[in-house]
Amino acid sequence: xxxxxxxxxxxxxxxxxxxxxxxxxxxxxxxxxxxxxxxxxxxxxxxxxxxxxxxxxxxxxxxxxxxxxxxxxxxxxxxxxxxxxxxxxxxxxxxxxxxxxxxxxxxxxxxxxxxxxxxxxxxxxxxxxxxxxxxxxxxxxxxxxxxxxxxxxxxxxxxxxxxxxxxxxxxxxxxxxxxxxxxxx
Numbered sequence: 001x002x003x004x005x006x007x008x009x010x011x012x013x014x015x016x017x018x019x020x021x022x023x024x025x026x027x028x029x030x031x032x033x034x035x036x037x038x039x040x041x042x043x044x045x046x047x048x049x050x051x052x053x054x055x056x057x058x059x060x061x062x063x064x065x066x067x068x069x070x071x072x073x074x075x076x077x078x079x080x081x082x083x084x085x086x087x088x089x090x091x092x093x094x095x096x097x098x099x100x101x102x103x104x105x106x107x108x109x110x111x112x113x114x115x116x117x118x119x120x121x122x123x124x125x126x127x128x129x130x131x132x133x134x135x136x137x138x139x140x141x142x143x144x145x146x147x148x149x150x151x152x153x154x155x156x157x158x159x160x161x162x163x164x165x166x167x168x169x170x171x172x173x174x175x176x177x178x179x180x181x182x183x184x185x
Contacts, residue, residue: 007034007078008048008055010062010069011107017067018044024065025058039130043070045106047086052076070135071107071162079117081124082110085139090125092142092181098125098172099141099148100180101155102164106130109137109162112155119154120147125181136164140180145170 008031012018015038022036025046031054034047048058052074059074075082084090092098101116103109106129117124122143129137141151145168152166169176 005077006050006052006055007075007083007110008046008050008059008073009075009107009110010046010048010059010072011039011105012044012046012062013042013068013070015042015044018046021062021065021067022046024061028061029054029057031055031058039106039135040133041130041135043106043130043135045130070105073107073111075111075114079114079124081117082114082127085113085124085127086110086129090123090181092123092125092140092177094174094177095171096123096142096177097145097148098169098177098180099152099155099166100138100169101141101152101159101166102136102138103159104136104162104164106135106137108159109139112158112162113139115158116141116151116155120151122147122151142177142181 026033031048031050036046039045122141125142126140
């Protein structure tokens with residue numbers, strides 16, 4: 001995912017529909033198919049990257065199709081933190097506050113994580129996208145309490161009705177930090 005500036009996220013309500021959407025999207029524009037795979041609840045998640053116009057065109061193909069979507073986003077100047085944590089888990093510094101933001105679907109969670117890290121000086125410590133949690137997503141932010149609270153508010157605004165819950169833990173125990181930030185999903 002290096003060298004791109006825009007990430008397109010499409011979350012289809014069906015697997016077969018997602019497969020045909022992924023194919024249509026990459027044929028419609030000069031984008032790289034970063035990921036196309038199933039997630040829980042029988043949904044299909046598609047990530048494409050490229051320049052803004054190409055990604056917008058690809059995502060519009062999915063939006064304008066007859067297929068049912070759980071969500072779709074075009075994220076310009078996507079945060080390097082989001083790209084990095086999509087590939088591996090991040091870290092949280094001992095003593096940092098943690099914010100845990102739980103989302104109804106994956107696409108809105110990725111968008112909210114990007115909004116949060118752009119809003120405030122926080123670290124995106126983990127982003128869990130759909131597997132094993134019934135198609136939902138959540139992400140973990142770390143930093144000083146005020147920054148985590150500010151980032152959590154930005155995420156809540158971005159999520160709207162797709163917010164399940166958002167909490168800030170000012171001084172989490174080391175075991176809770178390990179539990180929330182270890183492993184890739």
